Amino acid sequence: MLKESRADARETEPDEPEVPRSEIAGSEVPEADEAGGRTEPGAGPAADPAVVVPGGLLPSGVALRLALRGGVAGALMRCVLATAAAGVTFLLLAALGQALRHPHHLAAGAERLAWCAPPLVATVWLAVVSARGRAGSPAADALAAIGVGPSRLPRILAAQVMWTCLLGSVVAWGTFLRLRHALAGTAALPVAGVVTLLLVVPLTAGAVCLTALRFRLSTRPLPWGLAPAVAGLACAWWGRHAKASVPLPGGSRDMAPAVLAGWALACAGVVACAPWLVALAGRALASWRPGPVRLLAGRALRTDARRVAAAVAWPAAVLALVPAAFRLHAGHRPGAFTLLGAAVVLGAAGCAAVASAARARTNGSATRRTLAGLGASRSVLVRVAVVRAVVVIGVAALAAAPVSWLLDGVLRLR
Amino acid sequence: METPPDNDVLWGRSLRHAHEGSPALLGVSLGVRDGEILAVAGPRGSGKTTLLRCLSGQLVPDEGEVWFNSAPVHTLRRAARERLRRERFGWIDPSPRLVPELTARENAALPLLLTGASHRAARQAAQEWLERLDVGECARTRPAGLTQAQRQRVAIARALVTVPEVVFADEPTAALHRADHAQVLRTLTTAARSHGITMLLATHDSGVAEFADRTVALVDGRRTAPEGALC
Numbered sequence: 001m002l003k004e005s006r007a008d009a010r011e012t013e014p015d016e017p018e019v020p021r022s023e024i025a026g027s028e029v030p031e032a033d034e035a036g037g038r039t040e041p042g043a044g045p046a047a048d049p050a051v052v053v054p055g056g057l058l059p060s061g062v063a064l065r066l067a068l069r070g071g072v073a074g075a076l077m078r079c080v081l082a083t084a085a086a087g088v089t090f091l092l093l094a095a096l097g098q099a100l101r102h103p104h105h106l107a108a109g110a111e112r113l114a115w116c117a118p119p120l121v122a123t124v125w126l127a128v129v130s131a132r133g134r135a136g137s138p139a140a141d142a143l144a145a146i147g148v149g150p151s152r153l154p155r156i157l158a159a160q161v162m163w164t165c166l167l168g169s170v171v172a173w174g175t176f177l178r179l180r181h182a183l184a185g186t187a188a189l190p191v192a193g194v195v196t197l198l199l200v201v202p203l204t205a206g207a208v209c210l211t212a213l214r215f216r217l218s219t220r221p222l223p224w225g226l227a228p229a230v231a232g233l234a235c236a237w238w239g240r241h242a243k244a245s246v247p248l249p250g251g252s253r254d255m256a257p258a259v260l261a262g263w264a265l266a267c268a269g270v271v272a273c274a275p276w277l278v279a280l281a282g283r284a285l286a287s288w289r290p291g292p293v294r295l296l297a298g299r300a301l302r303t304d305a306r307r308v309a310a311a312v313a314w315p316a317a318v319l320a321l322v323p324a325a326f327r328l329h330a331g332h333r334p335g336a337f338t339l340l341g342a343a344v345v346l347g348a349a350g351c352a353a354v355a356s357a358a359r360a361r362t363n364g365s366a367t368r369r370t371l372a373g374l375g376a377s378r379s380v381l382v383r384v385a386v387v388r389a390v391v392v393i394g395v396a397a398l399a400a401a402p403v404s405w406l407l408d409g410v411l412r413l414r
Numbered sequence: 415m416e417t418p419p420d421n422d423v424l425w426g427r428s429l430r431h432a433h434e435g436s437p438a439l440l441g442v443s444l445g446v447r448d449g450e451i452l453a454v455a456g457p458r459g460s461g462k463t464t465l466l467r468c469l470s471g472q473l474v475p476d477e478g479e480v481w482f483n484s485a486p487v488h489t490l491r492r493a494a495r496e497r498l499r500r501e502r503f504g505w506i507d508p509s510p511r512l513v514p515e516l517t518a519r520e521n522a523a524l525p526l527l528l529t530g531a532s533h534r535a536a537r538q539a540a541q542e543w544l545e546r547l548d549v550g551e552c553a554r555t556r557p558a559g560l561t562q563a564q565r566q567r568v569a570i571a572r573a574l575v576t577v578p579e580v581v582f583a584d585e586p587t588a589a590l591h592r593a594d595h596a597q598v599l600r601t602l603t604t605a606a607r608s609h610g611i612t613m614l615l616a617t618h619d620s621g622v623a624e625f626a627d628r629t630v631a632l633v634d635g636r637r638t639a640p641e642g643a644l645c
Binding site: 289290299300304366367371374375376377378 | 472493495496497498499500501503505507511512513514515516520524525527528532533534572
């Protein structure tokens, strides 16, 4: 059966050259991954006595092997994750260097360190998304066949994330050493401090991945995110006249703590209620005597709300802050570190969105095969995908626009 | 091109097909008469599924011809073959393969919706077929909430809801317990006979052949018994 369905996917026709070729490209990627993954457990761990130890499979050994043979998409994802980790670690080391150059301005150093939090959060999110993608891959199925199941797999995937982030940290360390005099002056670097900073991203990402893969949230989205979103906006509004005492990155402007806390809460709220909004939109789409396109698109959105929301919520939250950030920095040229931080946040959010969307696509492939079996035309499938995308982008815009508008209004009042 | 006999609704001639180099069909010829139930019997890997997929237009054979109602299928473009499958053929898989996010009734109504029927008509027809197949009470349940036998019945309702001319049933009882086997097959064949639907029934179980008018045996991609040979 499997063979035959593959043969169907590869079926080519002389009179429609473009279309089957794109289908082949679509079906080739997971297959290549599958082939790589399937040969792995048989050939790799069994052949290597270092991996088969009495306690079971060593997570890091398998993680490294999987990482090396994961296919192009997987390699690209790991490159992006390593780059993001390198960016965050570099920011952390730069903050340390600043503190060493100005040992009397401890508060300023601490603030710089604290501003590394948003890029760190974005990078950890990207790590979770990449690990979740691996958890559902054919390689994971193959590992399940040799007893690496839901309890053992998270450890392997977390180890994989940790290695990737550590690679990024080492790259950041190398770059920092080259620019050492500009960043840290002539002061001696504290070894403990440097090692701690190098391990911050790998350990945080690994630990969060392990937790996120172990504990599955309920599948029914609830609107509890509305409360923090409203509270955050209220907090920002209430604090709009308070004394600005927290310096923003780049040192150009200060901001009231209440407004800052409001921003963070509103962002978290948007992210938290995104699945509920997507499910609601899906329900609305499939109501009132739907045809096949509305029915399939709406029901798929409702069922897959959590995954779809994961793809769009963070970019939406980040984009909601962009107008406000531009207003804050109007007239000031942002520094290199601010730009690096912003690039890490935007890049990680964007890549996480692409990866989540790709995963949602893989999850929908069974439905697509079923529909193709029923003789559904390609245009129906395309229309379903387009309707889904339009609704999701609309929901994201709808969720982000009020937040963005209110925050911008708060800043305009000041 | 040689034209097929007039009394055959579906006709395959010297069909050869290989999956990525592994041969599946090695020159199978077959004619299916209008309204008959034809069992294609053979062990796993004998090419039953490939034969059904070639005849239903899901696969284009490497060599050979497929004719349906005296018109060639193997030369049709993909869109035309999809349309043929949508409007004239029904397909039942060994495992139900329902769309997980739709309810049983929506799954059963899907082929009608895809052919452009109104929501109300599709819904009504789907409900009727579900009731005929004893799963009417599960209409609003999603596949995850159904038993395997119920899911397979929904898949059968989905294949019959358009009242197609030919239904291809690829081991429709493979995933069911013995108790459900006979009942599902009886329902399926009765529905086919009462609506004059031609049916191809692939099976490795000799008991299934009892429900058919005629049996064609396949082994290693070739027909073995001359029984019912038409060429």
